[in-house]
Amino acid sequence: ILNVEQSPQSLHVQEGDSTNFTCSFPSSNFYALHWYRWETAKSPEALFVMTLNGDEKKKGRISATLNTKEGYSYLYIKGSQPEDSATYLCASYGSSNTGKLIFGQGTTLQVKP
Amino acid sequence: NAGVTQTPKFRILKIGQSMTLQCTQDMNHNYMYWYRQDPGMGLKLIYYSVGAGITDKGEVPNGYNVSRSTTEDFPLRLELAAPSQTSVYFCASSTVNSGANVLTFGAGSRLTVL
Numbered sequence: 001i002l003n004v005e006q007s008p009q010s011l012h013v014q015e016g017d018s019t020n021f022t023c024s025f026p027s028s029n030f031y032a033l034h035w036y037r038w039e040t041a042k043s044p045e046a047l048f049v050m051t052l053n054g055d056e057k058k059k060g061r062i063s064a065t066l067n068t069k070e071g072y073s074y075l076y077i078k079g080s081q082p083e084d085s086a087t088y089l090c091a092s093y094g095s096s097n098t099g100k101l102i103f104g105q106g107t108t109l110q111v112k113p
Numbered sequence: 114n115a116g117v118t119q120t121p122k123f124r125i126l127k128i129g130q131s132m133t134l135q136c137t138q139d140m141n142h143n144y145m146y147w148y149r150q151d152p153g154m155g156l157k158l159i160y161y162s163v164g165a166g167i168t169d170k171g172e173v174p175n176g177y178n179v180s181r182s183t184t185e186d187f188p189l190r191l192e193l194a195a196p197s198q199t200s201v202y203f204c205a206s207s208t209v210n211s212g213a214n215v216l217t218f219g220a221g222s223r224l225t226v227l
Contacts, residue, residue, distance in 0.1 A: 009153070034215055043203060044156070046215030089155055099144050099163040100171065101216070106155040 002026060004092050006104035013080050014112050020076045021107040023090030027071035034091040035064055035075055038106070044089060047075075080111040115139050119204050119219035126194040126226045134189040134222050136204030143208065145187040146216065147171075147179065150201040159202075162187055194226045 005024040013019050025033065032051045036044040048057040053068040061078045077084055087106040093099075120135045138145065143164045148156040148171075158171030162181040176198060178190045187206075191198055201223050205216040 006155075036215075043218035043220055044216075045218075049215055087155075091156075099161055100158065100169065101146065101161070102158060102172065103148070103156040105153060 002092065002100075002102045004090060004102050004104040006088075006090060006107050008107060009105065010108040010110070012110045012112065015080060015082060017080050017111075018076070018078045019080055019109065020074050021088065021109075023073045023075070023092075023104055025071050025073075025090075025092040027068060030068045030071070031093040033066055033068075033073050034101070035073070036089040036091070038087040038089055040086075047088075075107075077109070080109070082111045082113050085109055085111045117204055117206055117217050117219035119202075119222050121222060122220065123223050124225070126191075126224065128194060128196065128226060130194050131190065131192050132194065132224075134191070134202055134204070134224070136187045136189065136219060137185050138187075138204075138206040138217070139185065140206065140208075140217065141184060142206035142217070143184065144206060145181065146205045147177075147187070147189045148203045148205065149173065150203065150221075156203065159189065191224075194224075196226050198224065199226045200224060 007022050035047040038044040048064050050066040055066040057064050063076045066073045087108045089106045091101050091103040117138045146161045147159040157173045160179040162168045168179050201221045203221050204219040207216050208214045
């Protein structure tokens with residue numbers, strides 16, 4: 001059974017703070033790692049797909065890194081803004097390209113003005 | 114393009130009733146998924162399909178059935194609804210190179226079983 005774990009479960013920061021959270025996944029048979037942003041009452045929206053060890057992706061103030069050998073990915077938000085408040089989900093596959101995409105439980109970020 | 118369309122948006126069922134959640138996509142995506150949103154648990158995979166005629170179980174398939182007779186449609190059937198199936202259900206799709214291509218989600222269907 002594929003286990004995708006995220007930590008922390010929730011995070012409260014002040015506007016302007018930088019923050020980061022972790023996604024852990026099995027390193028064997030790694031295929032790809034997805035990050036999604038999920039606002040309340042909306043559908044998840046894609047942030048990044050990462051496939052190569054050492055990969056780094058960036059979108060505005062949000063960036064992510066990937067370590068497939070040790071089975072983790074970090075998501076960083078620089079200078080958090082209230083509009084960054086959302087749940088951030090990561091997802092990985094059971095084995096190479098079976099299509100079975102499993103999500104972690106998410107990290108809920110609350111940014112206070 | 115409409116993307117991924119789910120119907121209904123809201124539904125209340127009585128215990129023991131059955132219903133089908135509809136999902137259709139117009140992007141010619143091969144991969145389709147059904148997830149449910151459990152509080153504090155993120156999204157749990159119910160069933161997925163890698164192409165027409167092919168379906169497979171996810172993490173929480175019990176109490177559900179799916180079919181994939183066309184590329185566009187992936188309905189989810191609930192048989193004998195139970196309160197534990199109260200949830201928000203999301204359908205999603207992606208292209209054949211699923212690892213390198215993100216999911217496109219529908220707007221969700223909120224189901225309450227009383």
